[in-house]
Amino acid sequence: MGPRKLLLASVVAMSFFLYVPHLASSEEVFADSADGPTAESPGEPWLSPGPQPWVVDVDDYGAEAVADGDDTEAFLGAWRDACNSSENPSTFLVPEGKTYQLMPVSFHGPCRAASITAMIRGTLEAPSNRSVWLDRGLQEWITFEGVDRLHVLGGGTLNGNGQQWWNNSCKVNKPMRCVTGPTALYFRRCTHLIVEDLEVRDSMQMHVAIAYSWNVLVSKLFITAPGWSPNTDGIHVSNSKEVSISDCAISTGDDCIAIVTGSMFVRITGISCGPGHGISIGSLGENNSWAHVSDVLVEKATLLGTTNGVRIKTWQGGHGYAERITFQDITMHNVTNPESAVAVSNIRCSLAAAAAVGCSRHILLHCLPANSNPALPAAVLGWLLHSTHASNSDQTSQRTE
Ligand SMILES: *[C@@H]1O[C@H](CO)[C@@H](O)[C@H](O)[C@H]1NC(C)=O
Numbered sequence: 449m450g451p452r453k454l455l456l457a458s459v460v461a462m463s464f465f466l467y468v469p470h471l472a473s474s475e476e477v478f479a480d481s482a483d484g485p486t487a488e489s490p491g492e493p494w495l496s497p498g499p500q501p502w503v504v505d506v507d508d509y510g511a512e513a514v515a516d517g518d519d520t521e522a523f524l525g526a527w528r529d530a531c532n533s534s535e536n537p538s539t540f541l542v543p544e545g546k547t548y549q550l551m552p553v554s555f556h557g558p559c560r561a562a563s564i565t566a567m568i569r570g571t572l573e574a575p576s577n578r579s580v581w582l583d584r585g586l587q588e589w590i591t592f593e594g595v596d597r598l599h600v601l602g603g604g605t606l607n608g609n610g611q612q613w614w615n616n617s618c619k620v621n622k623p624m625r626c627v628t629g630p631t632a633l634y635f636r637r638c639t640h641l642i643v644e645d646l647e648v649r650d651s652m653q654m655h656v657a658i659a660y661s662w663n664v665l666v667s668k669l670f671i672t673a674p675g676w677s678p679n680t681d682g683i684h685v686s687n688s689k690e691v692s693i694s695d696c697a698i699s700t701g702d703d704c705i706a707i708v709t710g711s712m713f714v715r716i717t718g719i720s721c722g723p724g725h726g727i728s729i730g731s732l733g734e735n736n737s738w739a740h741v742s743d744v745l746v747e748k749a750t751l752l753g754t755t756n757g758v759r760i761k762t763w764q765g766g767h768g769y770a771e772r773i774t775f776q777d778i779t780m781h782n783v784t785n786p787e788s789a790v791a792v793s794n795i796r797c798s799l800a801a802a803a804a805v806g807c808s809r810h811i812l813l814h815c816l817p818a819n820s821n822p823a824l825p826a827a828v829l830g831w832l833l834h835s836t837h838a839s840n841s842d843q844t845s846q847r848t849e
């Protein structure tokens with residue numbers, strides 16, 4: 449399949465039940481933050497020259513970085529001091545050239561420190577034994593929670609060692625019971641968050657999740673897992689506002705990026721995706737729930753060997769809105785179902801209710817020539833988004849594997 453270019457597909461407005469036209473432009477995505485946070489815009493990182501940060505090195509807290517070790521307590525001790533020892537900025541340092549073994553761990557705030565830089569230069573390894581999570585009912589490996597002004601970077605690697613999870617997934621091994629696997633790197637209730645320059649590989653399930661967070665900049669992440677690994681989303685954003693994701697290379701077994709309910713003002717740019725399932729808004733409306741995603745811009749994405757392109761996915765029976773969603777400058781090479789993206793140049797699309805047309809959970813996208821009037825559904829000239837039968841291999845939101 450030759451390269452296909454999606455120049456502009458501006459989703460005017462989508463409601464699972466209602467049709468509310470409102471044209472988005474890329475400039476609008478972050479422009480109107482009236483009901484968003486009043487913090488600085490993500491374009492202006494909060495970092496500024498000030499007092500020298502106090503450096504807390506995990507090795508000084510007993511981390512050994514040996515193959516059969518467990519460095520979790522040392523990391524937690526170092527975190528407590530980085531977080532609360534003083535009001536000055538602090539640096540939580542994981543030295544370069546070493547490999548640390550970490551059990552599921554939560555680094556939480558609130559912190560006294562004005563800001564914390566987690567400088568991850570070395571490699572962090574997750575337990576390969578899935579009993580570690582199953583026995584304790586845990587669903588995350590490394591969590592940062594309730595921290596303001598956190599900057600995570602350093603060029604290091606987080607290895608989820610997820611092979612045992614994939615082998616025992618009910619998608620790969622049919623007789624297995626379906627269970628939800630852990631997320632490798634989870635950010636919950638973080639504000640003024642910057643995450644950059646890290647490799648996250650072979651997660652048990654999702655690689656990076658951002659939830660209930662405000663003012664988030666994610667860039668230069670290298671995320672990788674085999675194309676067959678089940679449910680291994682790259683970056684998953686939920687219930688978060690003012691999120692920018694740029695310049696990431698993502699190849700996994702599920703969506704490279706998924707933006708789900710409660711997310712607003714999300715800008716995604718400069719993403720290389722594949723293999724994987726493409727870039728998705730949704731799935732929305734699971735279990736007849738109400739869902740809302742608005743002001744999302746996806747631009748300058750290259751999809752290479754993905755099963756799909758860019759999509760909005762819904763569950764039948766759900767309701768709510770996906771509003772002001774713009775896809776532009778999307779390049780596709782060797783995409784299995786390019787029609788599942790808007791694979792025609794310069795068109796404008798409006799969405800009709802999936803339920804209304806009897807297809808399962810994939811929304812049908814009605815595409816009109818750029819110069820036609822989207823307010824007139826009767827004028828639909830050509831259409832097609834995804835097949836009207838959702839493929840079973842693509843139940844990305846069925847988190848119970
Ligand atoms: C830091 O101090 C705050 C306020 O006393 C406390 O709530 C928080 O749990 C402490 N954080 C850590 C990591 O100990």
Ligand SMILES: *[C@@H]1O[C@H](CO)[C@@H](O)[C@H](O)[C@H]1NC(C)=O
Pocket residue numbers: 577578579580583
């Ligand atoms: C995994 O851990 C469980 C208990 O935590 C233990 O019984 C089991 O032998 C371990 N499996 C492997 C392969 O180490």
Ligand SMILES: *[C@@H]1O[C@H](CO)[C@@H](O)[C@H](O)[C@H]1NC(C)=O
Pocket residue numbers: 611612615
């Ligand atoms: C997963 O399955 C593959 C193929 O059966 C096998 O080679 C590999 O050792 C298994 N890995 C784990 C961790 O169970």
Ligand SMILES: *[C@@H]1O[C@H](CO)[C@@H](O)[C@H](O)[C@H]1NC(C)=O
Pocket residue numbers: 734735848
């Ligand atoms: C949806 O309902 C199913 C079955 O009741 C349940 O297992 C699943 O966790 C629910 N999903 C969500 C997102 O609530």
Ligand SMILES: *[C@@H]1O[C@H](CO)[C@@H](O)[C@H](O)[C@H]1NC(C)=O
Pocket residue numbers: 675723753754782
């Ligand atoms: C196209 O993508 C498929 C599936 O990801 C892959 O197996 C195949 O090698 C790719 N072909 C080319 C020419 O890149």
